[in-house]
Amino acid sequence: MIINNKSIRELHFDHELWLAEMTFWKQEIDVLDKYLAAVIVSLSDTDSRGEVDHYQNQFFIQRNFINSLKNDVKAQEKLISQLENDISNRLLQKKKADDEYEIRDKMLTNEKLYNELKMSFKKWLSNKL
Secondary structure (H helix, E strand, C coil): CEECCEEHHHHHHHHHHHHHHHHHHHHHHHHHHHHHHHHHCCCCCHHHHHHHHHHHHHHHHHHHHHHHHHHHHHHHHHHHHHHHHCCCCHHHHHHHHHHHHHHHHHHHHHHHHHHHHHHHHHHHHHHHC
8 A cells, every 4th residue: 555655554554663762862972972971071161051051951851852753753653553553544544644744844844953963963062171
């Protein structure tokens, strides 16, 4: 079965890749956070403390967004499984297609924002070490 030019198998594959990518992002954030914690002890100026707070907040926001997006992908997987069981349900197909576009957009947007955050942090960190 094909939906939005993607087969059910391709959608399952995309979701599996996205879940793996999000797991990697969370692991990477843990590493970035570890380096931030190491730098905190050597900083004393107020500007640097504000920058530390900024990155701590951004890491927290990223973790929360990733958790939310993981839940969206898992819900979409469940919907696809229902669709496979009830191919004739047009309302279910419409909902699946709409949700898929939204999740795909969130993944692409977050990938861009996450990479920008990581590059910004690495640049900041190299100036502090």
